[in-house]
Amino acid sequence: MFKFVLPLLLLLIAGSGVAWYVEQENNSNSATATRAFYGNMDLRQVDLAFNDAGRISDIFVQTGDPVRAGQPIAKLDTRRFDAALAAAQAQLAANQAIYEKLVHGSRPEDIERLRAVVAADQANLQLRERTEARLTTLTQQKLASPQDLDTARAQRAAAAAQLKADQAQLQLAVIGNRPEDIAAAKASVEAATAAVHSAQIARDDTVLTAPSAGIISNRLLEPGDMASPAQPVISLALTNPRWARIYLAESDLGWIHEGMPATIHSDSFPDRSFAGWVGYISPTAEFTPKAVESPSVRTALVYQARVYVCDPADQPLRLGMPVTVKIARDARPVARGADPCAPEPAAP
Missing domain, CATH: 1.10.287 (Helix Hairpins)
Structure with missing residues (x-):
């Protein structure tokens, strides 16, 4: 009976080894099918100033206030302009x-x-x-x-x-x-x-308005101060578009292209992921910035890329926030002219 048990035991051990190898190979393939890149959130900031010199009479916003395009932000004394x-x-x-x-x-x-x-x-x-x-x-x-x-x-x-x-x-x-x-x-x-x-x-320009939707990041002057075209009054952070700034190695340029979908992850929101797409890849190489957390050698030449975010209404991702961007190798870029944030049509 022992003669039959020993071959059976060896067969079970061999089968377990094959299964473990296949599982490890699948895990390895799935790990290499999606690449992770590390960077920070970025957006545009503009300093708003009046077109003419004058004394500021009112400022209608506070730091941190969200504003819409065309919303009045500040106002000059209008007596000279009325005359x-x-x-x-x-x-x-x-x-x-x-x-x-x-x-x-x-x-x-x-x-x-x-x-x-x-x-x-x-x-x-x-x-x-x-x-x-x-x-x-x-x-x-x-x-x-x-x-x-x-x-x-x-x-x-x-x-x-x-x-x-x-x-x-x-x-x-x-x-x-x-x-x-x-x-x-x-x-x-x-x-x-x-x-x-x-x-x-000139009379209409006494009211300073927001050029686009954004968030007030700083009040540089206050009511009673003298404003001029060369002296900004308000600093505005534009909330659209916003992007994750990452850096690609030269070996990544063969498979990453503009328009490829991506997902953005932040440690501040471990249970959420944000959709995005690769919107820009720099045509010139540069040295990796020291502020970027990357597993690659920091002295290697890399290419800056921007992964634009399909930000939800609450806009939780903030300027400078560290993020992880994941891009699948087999992902297809969206068609030229299509909306990268548009939901995919339901399967028939």
Whole structure:
């Protein structure tokens, strides 16, 4: 009986060894099918400043407040800008009135008045001509002095000149204004309109707004401080996009490509994983930064990559947070133009 037990025991031992080897090989294959990379969370920060110099009257946010795109953040004292806008609007109104006056020309009442003036000038000239004729006859008869005749002749000449001037003025009133004068007045209106727009823009820029959604990371100035275009008021951390900054070895470039899906893990949230995708791989190599926790040799040349995060609504991943990024070797990059964060369609 012992002869049968010993071969059976050896067979069981051999089978156990084969099973252990297969399990270890499967574990080894599964371990190499997904690579882990180590890095930190990163995002963009912008320092917001006013376009014009002025005294800050209000700041509407506190450090740590979330803001949406277009939300007012701070405001300047608007008194100077209101006065400049009012002056520009008044100048526009004056130029517009001059332009309309030239375009419309003389009023019918003005033309009728000028015609009446011309008629009066004609009657006055006829009177002066008759007076001159009488004095000429009287002078020849020695009944009037030559001085009286000279006075009559001068009055007749003055009446003729006045008639000619008033007739010219009437003709200009009937013809209308010169096109050059109208064009110059129109250009003045356009310049005044541009000045109003510029003053309005300056007035609107007294309110500083968020360019994008983000979180207030710092208040650099306070109400009462003087602001200028070169002096930021608020530091804003943009929450979209955010990415994990990792470093790839040269041997990884053959299988990691932009668009490949990835998962991001953080020690702060051990029970959660965050979806993402490889969005950027640097075209140039660099030395591994000392701040990066990587099992590879730190002096080796690596390539920076960004793994963008499909962040959930609560946005738990913060700037500088250490993370582990896992990328499967057999993962397929998303199609060009497709949304990497879009859920996969359900299987039929």
